[in-house]
Every structure is written in structure tokens, then in C-alpha cells.
Amino acid sequence: MGLFAVLLVVAAAFAHAGWNFFAKRAGSAGAGFVWLTAACSTVLYLPVAAGVLIWSGAPPWGNLVLGVLVSAVVHLAYFLLLQRGYAVGDMSVVYPLARGTGPMLAMVIAILVLGERPGWLGAAGGLLVIAGVVVIGLSDGLPRSGASLAGVGFGVLTGSLIAVYTVWDAYAVTGLALSPLLYDWANNFARSILLSPYAARRRSQVAEIWREHRASVLAVALLSPLAYILVLFAMQLAPVSLVAPARELSIVIAGLLAWRLLGEAQPGRRMAGAVVVLTGVVLLGIA
Numbered sequence: 019m020g021l022f023a024v025l026l027v028v029a030a031a032f033a034h035a036g037w038n039f040f041a042k043r044a045g046s047a048g049a050g051f052v053w054l055t056a057a058c059s060t061v062l063y064l065p066v067a068a069g070v071l072i073w074s075g076a077p078p079w080g081n082l083v084l085g086v087l088v089s090a091v092v093h094l095a096y097f098l099l100l101q102r103g104y105a106v107g108d109m110s111v112v113y114p115l116a117r118g119t120g121p122m123l124a125m126v127i128a129i130l131v132l133g134e135r136p137g138w139l140g141a142a143g144g145l146l147v148i149a150g151v152v153v154i155g156l157s158d159g160l161p162r163s164g165a166s167l168a169g170v171g172f173g174v175l176t177g178s179l180i181a182v183y184t185v186w187d188a189y190a191v192t193g194l195a196l197s198p199l200l201y202d203w204a205n206n207f208a209r210s211i212l213l214s215p216y217a218a219r220r221r222s223q224v225a226e227i228w229r230e231h232r233a234s235v236l237a238v239a240l241l242s243p244l245a246y247i248l249v250l251f252a253m254q255l256a257p258v259s260l261v262a263p264a265r266e267l268s269i270v271i272a273g274l275l276a277w278r279l280l281g282e283a284q285p286g287r288r289m290a291g292a293v294v295v296l297t298g299v300v301l302l303g304i305a
Contacts, residue, residue, distance in 0.1 A: 019140070019264065023255040024299075026248045027264045033245035035271035038100075038113055039279070040234040040241075046105035047231055050224040052097045053217045056210040058239035060203065067203035077196055085190035085201060089183055090208035096179040097209070099172055107169020110154070110276040110284075115170060117266050118151030119177025127185045128259040136259045143301030144263035150294030151269050153287065181262075188258035191250050198250030202243050267299050 044051050076082075103112040128134045136144070190196050217224050228235065245268075252261045270292040276282040 019256040019260045023252045023261070024264070026252040026255075027261060028267060028299075030245045030248035030252070030265055031268035032271055033241045033248065034265070035268040035275060037238045037241035037245060038109065038268075038272060039275045040237040041101060042104045042109040042113075042280070044101070044104075044227075044231045044234045044238075047227045048101055048105065049098060049213060049216055050220060050227045051231060051235065052094070052101055053210060053213040054224065054228060054235045055097075055238040055242065056206045056213065057217075058235055059206040059243050060210055062239055063199075063203045063206070063243055067200050070197050070200045074197060077194075077200065081190075081194040082196060082201070082204060085186075085194050085196050086204045086208050089187055089190060089201075090205050090212060092179055092183040092186065093205060094209045094212055096176060096183060099176045099179065103169060103172030103176060107172060108276070108282060109280060110273065110282045111169040112173040112176070113272050113276075114151045114154045114269055115173030116176035116180060117269055118148050119174050119180070123178060123181030127181060128188075128257065128262070131185065132189075132258070134257045134259045136257060139301050140257075140260045143298040144260065146298030146301065147263040147266045147295050148298075150291040150296075150298060151266055153291030153294060154269055154273050184262050185258060187246075187250060188253045188261075191254055198247050198254070202247050202250065206243060264299055267295060270295055 041051075100112070100116065103116070129136075187201075190201055191198050249261065249265055252265075273289075273292060
């Protein structure tokens, strides 16, 4: 994976850990929070999408509709499950397990379905990233309480959806030749439309979420598309089987945020896991 692709993935990791921190702070805001972030993202990134259309022209509408519809449905399920996971579990459990399950399955799918063949350094780097994620996520030992088990369950389910949309979106920006900027904007727009009936029936609840969590809504709306746009550009430069594990550098950043700002424990074990993750990222960078 080239240097520019690595820089894109590292920047995406910072943005991704940041928006998950704000999503965790919103706690049990649920589907109303998901709708608000998608709607605000649509508005915030509209000038960018318009610029892409003016600069490069409209893509084939059939490709755009196909790519966006599939991705929007999967992403919507992903955001809803993730927000539910943050409502019942710790960020230090849900986030690492989701991010660890995702790249592991994505790499397997990319190899089996897309025929990608990462070199041994890339494969070793990906495995080290996943191992580091597990160390961080299970730093308190195996979960036994109901809340902890729920956090693990939502983390794994969310990770499975990450694997699905990672591979599909890689196909959308490569096989369907869709612009990452326009594609991600259309994805947010489609998700906001899909959730609009829910938001319309609960206008007072959504208004309350906006009043209480406005800063978090705007932070997620800004950082979530930015993180994924950077990843989609990286997927145009490097195989998805390498990009997907490399972006898990966000685990290091999220672990620090959970420790320093949310007061979560076991910083020593989490930093040990971070060293493993960083080693994996280095291997991916030179693969």
C-alpha cells in the first residue's frame, strides 16, 4: 500500500474515532440521532456533492442508484445497531469488537469473492491489527454481565455489517466507477429518506434529541462522512483487503478517548494492544 493511501487511512482513523466518541456521548438517543446525523450530513456536504457534479458530470444513474440503495440499507442497519450498542455497552467493548470483526470478515470476503491476493506482509499486518483489536476490546477479561454480553453481541453484529458494506462500497467506487464524494453524499441522503417516516412520527422526540445533543449530532455529521470518504479514496489506490484492516488504527485513538475522556479502565492493556495495531499498520504500509 502506497504512502498516500496510508496517509488517507490514518486521517480517516482520527475522524472515525472522533465521531464514535460523540455517538457514544449521545448514548440512548437511538434512531432519532441517526436520522439527525444523516440529514445534517446531507446539508453540510451538499456543496461538495454539487461541486463534484459540476466538475466531473453525473455518473451513470443506474450505477449510482444500485450502489447507493444497497449501501444505504446496510449502512442504516449498521448505524442503528452501533447506536444501540453504545446505549447498552461500553465504547471500549463495542467499538473494538465491531472494528475487529469487520476487517477480518472483509479481508476473507475480498480474498474469496473478489480474488484479491495480499502479499505475506499485508496478510501479517492485517492479522496483527485484528489481534491488537481483540487485546484492547477484551482488556477487562471475558464479559459476564448482561450489559457486557449485550455490548459484545452488538459489537459483533455491527462488525458483520462493516464487512458487508466495506466490500460492497469498494466495488461501488471501483467496479461501478462512482465518485467517493458523490457516493457518500447520496448514501447519507438515502438514509435520511429511509428514516424520515420514523422522524416524522416522532417530531417532538427528535426535537428534544437535537436540543440535548446538537454538538454531537453536528460532530458526527461532519466527521463520519469525512472518515469514510477518505477510506473510499484509499480503496481506489489499494486493495480493500489491505485498506480495511489498516483503518483500524482508529482503535488506538478510540482507546485513548475512552480512557482519558470517558474514564474507562485498563490503559496498560489497551496501549499494549495499540502497539500491536501500530505494528500491523506499519506492515501494511510497506506491503
